[in-house]
Amino acid sequence: KKVRDFVEAEISIEPSKAPLKEVATFIDLMEVLSDETHAEAGKGVLREPDPSGKIEDRFSDHADFLLQEYGTYYSEYGSVLTETEKVGDLGAPRLRRLGLHLGTKSNQMLTSSGGDPGKALDKLVEFYAQTLQAHGKNSDEGAIRFFMLDQMIKCHVFPNPVQKSA
Template sequence: MIDREICLKDIADSLAYLSRQVEIYNCVNFYDINIVAEDFYANLLNLIYGYNLINLNVEEKNAPAIDLVDDINRISIQVTSDNTSEKIKESIRKFNEHEHYLNYDRLIVLMLTKKKKYRTIFDTDGKFSFNATNDLIDYTDLMKFIKAKSTKDLKEIKDYLNLELTDKMFQEKNTESSEIDTIIALIEYITKNRELKKNIDTVIDPEYKIKKRFKEFTERIVSEFTTLFTLYGEALEIVNDTLEIDEAQDIITIFYLQDISIRFLELANDSPIEALKLLVDYFEEKMSVNGKKYDRAAIKFYLVNEMIKCNVFPNERSEYNDSK
């Protein structure tokens, strides 16, 4: 993988990891990480956007409505782990109440956790312009902007994240991979080790596969996919966006997945549940030669998702036609 893709992978993994940590810590009423994140994001946003942000709370603890300010560009930022519409309304109300619009033209609300899809209209009483699409941001929005940066800039951002997150706060990342890192590592392994296989004449029909071909396992497959998608669906979306993977995957990769999954399905006597377990074991062992631990459930989710897309355990046309 080229340097640029490595940088993007590491950046996406670090930002997603921080977001999860904030969410987990806040669930147990541990909010110190929110305060640490203010300085962290001030420096990060300066690197990404070329801002001149400073942490206002250093000079004025619990400054109302805003945490980071750039007096040169007249930008203010509220850093929060509360992603509710009520919190946003409160930030706008306090911004107006303290007349921050006299010094700053823009209020950005930076969510430390994943933002929601807001239908609320946020009224500023005409004091300043607030666009929910551009002014409510989370780490996924940062990644969209970061992707357009030069490789040199990406390396600088990656180095900063490594220094502030990996080295200082989350050293366990060196030996344990997140779901994003796991899925990317799995894709990397497949890309590097795939072989050109003979094309198998297949039919893409997920409903037939789940409800008829594997009817004895339908309830189990649907239940596992639903549960795994809830946990890992967002991670896969981030991976696809970061690596710019679309639905039209490399045909060699598809052939590889079809071939290896058919072989394991035969070993499992046509049990997709047992074959999935064998596939997870296989990929986990192959990926772990460097001693790093990977998320088994993330590997399983990737494979189950590919099964739904009919790239794993494909419907061979001859059998498909015979069943009709």
């Protein structure tokens, strides 16, 4: 009885902090992308790296670097992401909300990087790598980097500014 009373009085266990739902979606996705045993790992074939021309139009000074980065990582992670989006249990609403979250967070990083998408991309990767580690999840920076580049092309990361009508 004394031991139990002592333990209860002296040891407190803090409840684990649950991540935001959007971050939980990201964590789940990174676990899949980082799984080198996934059947689609390393099978990506890049056909059109910037179909809407977003990178070349908006970030023309950095386009070569960003497109080369995307192509480099696509061969390893592209097919896994495509397969996960098709048949994964993450669901369209979760991915859509993740896209909204990424838009806000990435614009903050882009602003703090003076508009340099390369620096902002590095900050995003570092931020989410730390987030994954804080939640005890294994991932790799390549998976995070590829996903951010993919989402940049899809206009979720560094979304284009809304044009104001006159």
